[in-house]
Amino acid sequence: MADADAIAFLQKQTTADGTSLYGHLTRVLSKVLGEKPNEAVDLLETSLLVKKTAFEAQESAPLVPVSATADAAKTVATATLFGNPDLPIDPETGEPIESEATNDYEAEDVVGNGRLFDALGVGLGTHEMYNIALTLKKLGEDPKRGVQNVRFFGKFFGLYADYYVFETTINDMPTIPEAPEGSVPYEDNTGTNEHVYFVCNYLGGPMTQLPIVTPDQIKAARLLKKLLTGRLDSLVSTYPLFPGNEANYLRAQIARIACTTVLAPNGQFTTNDENEPEPNEEFEGLPGRDLAETSNWVHKLPHIKKQGRCVVHKREEPEDDENFEFTEEEQEEGPEPLTSVEDDTPIADGSPAWTPLYSSSNEGVKYQVGGLRSNLWPGAYVSGKDKQSASIYVGWGIKNAPFVPLPPPDIAQEFDQALVESLELPPKPEEPEEKEEEEEN
Amino acid sequence: MVQLQPSLTLNLKNLASHGAVISAEQQAALDHSLPIKRTEAGLKTLTLWGKLTTLNGRDYLVAEGYNNPIYSNGNVIFDAKYYYSQDGVRWVDLVAVDDETKSKAGKIQSILSGDPAKVYDIEEKDSNQPPPPDEGEEAGEPPAPVIVQVPELAVLKHRIDTINDSTGVLPVHAMLPDAQNRIVPNRLFTGLAYPEKLESYMHRTVAPGGPTLAQDLRGTWSVHYDPFKQIATCRSLLWLGYTFYYDAHQMTWGALYHGNGLRNDDLIFML
Numbered sequence: 001m002a003d004a005d006a007i008a009f010l011q012k013q014t015t016a017d018g019t020s021l022y023g024h025l026t027r028v029l030s031k032v033l034g035e036k037p038n039e040a041v042d043l044l045e046t047s048l049l050v051k052k053t054a055f056e057a058q059e060s061a062p063l064v065p066v067s068a069t070a071d072a073a074k075t076v077a078t079a080t081l082f083g084n085p086d087l088p089i090d091p092e093t094g095e096p097i098e099s100e101a102t103n104d105y106e107a108e109d110v111v112g113n114g115r116l117f118d119a120l121g122v123g124l125g126t127h128e129m130y131n132i133a134l135t136l137k138k139l140g141e142d143p144k145r146g147v148q149n150v151r152f153f154g155k156f157f158g159l160y161a162d163y164y165v166f167e168t169t170i171n172d173m174p175t176i177p178e179a180p181e182g183s184v185p186y187e188d189n190t191g192t193n194e195h196v197y198f199v200c201n202y203l204g205g206p207m208t209q210l211p212i213v214t215p216d217q218i219k220a221a222r223l224l225k226k227l228l229t230g231r232l233d234s235l236v237s238t239y240p241l242f243p244g245n246e247a248n249y250l251r252a253q254i255a256r257i258a259c260t261t262v263l264a265p266n267g268q269f270t271t272n273d274e275n276e277p278e279p280n281e282e283f284e285g286l287p288g289r290d291l292a293e294t295s296n297w298v299h300k301l302p303h304i305k306k307q308g309r310c311v312v313h314k315r316e317e318p319e320d321d322e323n324f325e326f327t328e329e330e331q332e333e334g335p336e337p338l339t340s341v342e343d344d345t346p347i348a349d350g351s352p353a354w355t356p357l358y359s360s361s362n363e364g365v366k367y368q369v370g371g372l373r374s375n376l377w378p379g380a381y382v383s384g385k386d387k388q389s390a391s392i393y394v395g396w397g398i399k400n401a402p403f404v405p406l407p408p409p410d411i412a413q414e415f416d417q418a419l420v421e422s423l424e425l426p427p428k429p430e431e432p433e434e435k436e437e438e439e440e441n
Numbered sequence: 442m443v444q445l446q447p448s449l450t451l452n453l454k455n456l457a458s459h460g461a462v463i464s465a466e467q468q469a470a471l472d473h474s475l476p477i478k479r480t481e482a483g484l485k486t487l488t489l490w491g492k493l494t495t496l497n498g499r500d501y502l503v504a505e506g507y508n509n510p511i512y513s514n515g516n517v518i519f520d521a522k523y524y525y526s527q528d529g530v531r532w533v534d535l536v537a538v539d540d541e542t543k544s545k546a547g548k549i550q551s552i553l554s555g556d557p558a559k560v561y562d563i564e565e566k567d568s569n570q571p572p573p574p575d576e577g578e579e580a581g582e583p584p585a586p587v588i589v590q591v592p593e594l595a596v597l598k599h600r601i602d603t604i605n606d607s608t609g610v611l612p613v614h615a616m617l618p619d620a621q622n623r624i625v626p627n628r629l630f631t632g633l634a635y636p637e638k639l640e641s642y643m644h645r646t647v648a649p650g651g652p653t654l655a656q657d658l659r660g661t662w663s664v665h666y667d668p669f670k671q672i673a674t675c676r677s678l679l680w681l682g683y684t685f686y687y688d689a690h691q692m693t694w695g696a697l698y699h700g701n702g703l704r705n706d707d708l709i710f711m712l
Contacts, residue, residue, distance in 0.1 A: 122462060
């Protein structure tokens with residue numbers, strides 16, 4: 001390289017602020033010669049110092065970091081869950097005004113359950129569980145919601161936001177609308193609609209009550225494999241079409257996950273005369289290590305049938321039709337309530353449906369925690385120790401099953417009439433009659 | 442202060458809410474067992490890479506260690522060593538798998554068993570058999586397939602390698618090649634200008650200044666960013682369970698994998 005070329009290369013303005021290596025080396029040399037430090041060769045930082053202290057022709061950085069209030073909203077919402085609320089002061093007496101009576105509710109020990117999950121290496125960690133416990137308290141105490149019983153169901157990951165889901169029963173259970181004629185009726189606050197679910201996108205944030213689930217939504221959800229977006233009102237853009245928006249889809253997935261993975265230790269519930277589960281007062285709990293065995297867990301919630309209901313709905317048998325037969329769906333007989341998970345069907349590749357989990361690799365350690373991990377719904381766990389037990393779901397809402405997309409619908413028939421040239425105008429469509437319209441609606 | 446070493450404590454703290462949790466006993470054990478293994482193996486860095494779930498509940502904890510990544514021919518070569526442990530205490534070397542075993546291990550699509558001694562049987566066409574006769578001739582019985590055995594640990598290593606190929610996220614400009622072509626942490630890293638964008642993150646194996654996550658297959662990453670706490674998380678949708686976090690305030694980052702090690706092949710239907 002000729003000298004002129006080399007100098008031209010060094011003088012090339014490389015960086016965005018228009019300096020060149022040539023200029024930089026000049027300034028380094030003049031600084032070193034000006035200050036004459038003892039061990040100039042060791043002071044590589046000089047080069048850096050010259051570069052960093054060079055004048056930058058740009059607006060100076062703000063002294064205090066700026067932060068928009070809107071950005072802080074989520075953090076502030078979670079922070080306000082902690083501590084005692086400040087009571088408003090009565091301006092006349094100067095005494096704090098008594099707050100409104102809070103709602104009485106029952107709940108599981110979320111933080112304690114968090115410790116059970118921590119011991120097994122599943123769940124969300126102690127920090128998050130504490131925030132969840134306080135969010136649950138806020139939901140339970142809210143007099144407008146009138147919650148009787150609340151449990152933390154789990155966390156669903158979404159593309160843009162996550163969902164925290166709370167499973168409740170409330171004083172005023174929603175009124176169930178009539179199903180359209182000809183379709184399977186909705187379950188009336190039993191079975192799949194036994195619980196009301198509340199979701200929020202961040203802890204301490206606004207709660208939304210999820211709609212009830214209908215049998216056709218559960219059936220449609222079984223054909224799909226779809227990630228959640230994190231916005232309840234977004235479309236579920238799939239084929240086959242899903243009847244409803246993401247809130248309905250999330251609710252259908254919750255129903256499917258709950259019936260398969262919400263478990264109770266064997267013996268905590270018994271069935272009464274009407275074959276319905278009820279708490280067993282004499283239950284003494286199981287040692288943690290035993291709770292890693294599938295034979296010690298039972299399904300707490302009823303099984304959802306192919307029809308999309310927990311209790312199969314059978315059409316009324318017409319008297320005059322001899323050829324009437326119930327469909328396969330209507331004849332399905334599911335397992336008894338509180339079936340042991342020991343007999344759960346293995347997942348598609350033949351692996352067992354549940355995996356045992358222990359809190360310690362050493363059998364001799366006392367006070368252990370045991371539990372199960374679902375292989376069918378990755379992210380579903382149960383954990384227990386003595387009388388305490390809990391179920392949780394932390395995942396994407398995706399079932400671990402081979403997915404076969406439904407083939408597209410049949411191709412529509414071609415127009416099969418001969419195409420004849422004609423000078424006549426096409427016939428005008430007849431005015432639709434009022435009656436027909438009503439029927440269509 | 443810029444992060445110079447991966448930090449297990451910070452990873453676990455920041456990624457727990459994304460489901461990357463390890464048991465209390467294992468966390469306690471790792472505090473002791475990782476430094477012991479690091480010294481034994483003579484490694485500069487040894488940290489928890491993630492957890493692969495198994496069928497028998499004895500999940501594989503995987504640790505990754507390396508000395509100085511080398512920059513050569515436009516690629517960053519980490520030459521990482523991998524170790525697995527089922528109790529968080531004893532770490533066992535995972536040997537590299539050759540290309541032949543790789544292609545066989547890729548055919549196994551089930552969750553790992555949790556028994557390191559298990560051997561998987563795969564049926565393969567016998568390459569030594571004569572080719573089947575052409576059409577027209579009497580078609581004989583198809584040649585009996587040969588049973589090839591693949592050890593579980595090879596499958597485990599293969600899964601770690603394939604996950605690393607499409608993850609291994611770093612903030613751009615966090616690592617730089619030095620004069621000796623070693624990849625070193627950039628001590629002058631000033632943070633990312635747009636932490637909410639995929640353009641701010643890259644795979645650690647590509648050259649500095651090379652393609653970012655934005656050039657990955659579209660839709661394979663989901664980024665969340667909290668502008669107040671200044672924490673971004675990138676979750677891989679192709680490898681559900683891989684989560685990366687970047688804390689712009691504390692200037693730390695890290696990633697963990699917690700899953701069954703299987704790729705989400707149905708992603709195209711799920712978006």
